[in-house]
Amino acid sequence: MNKSQELFEKAKKIIPGGVNSPVRAFRSVGGTPFFTKKALGAKLTTADETELIDYVCTWGPAIHGHDHPQIREAISKALHHGTSFGTPGPDEVEMAELLVDLVPSVEKVRMCNSGTEATMSCIRLARGFTGRSKIIKFAGCYHGHVDSLLVKAGSGALTFGNPDSAGIPESFARETIVLPYNDLSVVKSALSQNDNQVAAIIVEPYPANCGFILPKDGYLEGLRKICSENKVILIFDEVMTGFRISLGGVQQRTGITPDLTAMGKIIGGGLPVGAFGGKSDIMDYLAPLGPVYQAGTLSGNPLAMAAGIASLKLLKESTPYDFLDELGKQFSTGVKNIADQYSIPLQVPQVGSMFSLFFSEKPVHNLEDALASNADQFKHIFQICLKNGVYLPPSAYETCFISTAHEKKDITNSLEKLEKAFSAI
Numbered sequence: 001m002n003k004s005q006e007l008f009e010k011a012k013k014i015i016p017g018g019v020n021s022p023v024r025a026f027r028s029v030g031g032t033p034f035f036t037k038k039a040l041g042a043k044l045t046t047a048d049e050t051e052l053i054d055y056v057c058t059w060g061p062a063i064h065g066h067d068h069p070q071i072r073e074a075i076s077k078a079l080h081h082g083t084s085f086g087t088p089g090p091d092e093v094e095m096a097e098l099l100v101d102l103v104p105s106v107e108k109v110r111m112c113n114s115g116t117e118a119t120m121s122c123i124r125l126a127r128g129f130t131g132r133s134k135i136i137k138f139a140g141c142y143h144g145h146v147d148s149l150l151v152k153a154g155s156g157a158l159t160f161g162n163p164d165s166a167g168i169p170e171s172f173a174r175e176t177i178v179l180p181y182n183d184l185s186v187v188k189s190a191l192s193q194n195d196n197q198v199a200a201i202i203v204e205p206y207p208a209n210c211g212f213i214l215p216k217d218g219y220l221e222g223l224r225k226i227c228s229e230n231k232v233i234l235i236f237d238e239v240m241t242g243f244r245i246s247l248g249g250v251q252q253r254t255g256i257t258p259d260l261t262a263m264g265k266i267i268g269g270g271l272p273v274g275a276f277g278g279k280s281d282i283m284d285y286l287a288p289l290g291p292v293y294q295a296g297t298l299s300g301n302p303l304a305m306a307a308g309i310a311s312l313k314l315l316k317e318s319t320p321y322d323f324l325d326e327l328g329k330q331f332s333t334g335v336k337n338i339a340d341q342y343s344i345p346l347q348v349p350q351v352g353s354m355f356s357l358f359f360s361e362k363p364v365h366n367l368e369d370a371l372a373s374n375a376d377q378f379k380h381i382f383q384i385c386l387k388n389g390v391y392l393p394p395s396a397y398e399t400c401f402i403s404t405a406h407e408k409k410d411i412t413n414s415l416e417k418l419e420k421a422f423s424a425i
């Protein structure tokens, strides 16, 4: 038994399933998870001293790679001033200014502690603002483990075949209307069947929790139009895409403006942070100005703000998006060529530093298409890559990430390992 396996055995006795978040358990790819001892740049070092090229990037946040010196320095500086104040602090203002400056639709913003808190608060705010209770979400989109959003959810919920979690009262789930992504006609009919009852439509504008899926031409524009016509709040969950697809997220790339935006991951620079923001008239419905309550002892935590500000400033200064896209293309075209060479059907949707591998003949437009892809082939590729020093996400339904610490030679090296894996399918 190696060290990771020993740790996992111990962990299983005292932590449910041995992990603090289900996707870490490797259930859908088989085997047992490795434990990480340290992470630097584009690489993880396991408890057994194995070095892995990391395409998970802590599920998105590590856009600058692990342990970036400027982020480390910002955290250690902040550490000397105390770890939590429970009062407003100057960094919260700087963070809010940055977010308002960078994200096109955000006029006011509130910090919280995770992406889950951000989406949960957006939903409550939309309900409070509109006085309506139903919401629309899309099958395969994952918005954290919020009760009303854990219905036909992606990510870990999907990986374990439980897109509908136990523990959510029927009455809660009834308030959530689940529709297929990329089809505007079903949205129109759901709204006419539930006239004046829908508070919000929440969407990952580029869904990244059932693999990586892109909207069809006109889809996001259509959602925007439908929401405006029906006085429904449009919520973009940009927890994964924010600051990654572009500095201002999908909304900047597409020019489509939601009413509210949920943020997380990159804005914490590796520490636990979430935020949500949007139009002032909606945001002013929050307590203490308005009737919608939302709070948090650690919200705007000074260490997390310092890390997040450093992370955002680095992006602002270096604008690495062309470089990230180059690496993303190197990977996606490289792996596609390998698949073609072995006549293995593969789709690799990619934008910038986000992409996923669908073992499928046809392009993937929604959850149904994603589930029709060959997850066993992904499992096989995952295992061979891992044995050869390349860490892909441990599920066919998660997204791969690249950081600015990755180099072209890392991608070339990874493609060599992938070629080995494809040759053995």
Ligand code: HOZ
Pocket: 021, 022, 023, 024, 059, 142, 155, 156, 208, 209, 398
């Ligand atoms: N939110 C992450 C992206 N699917 C998964 C991280 C987790 O559930 O631990």
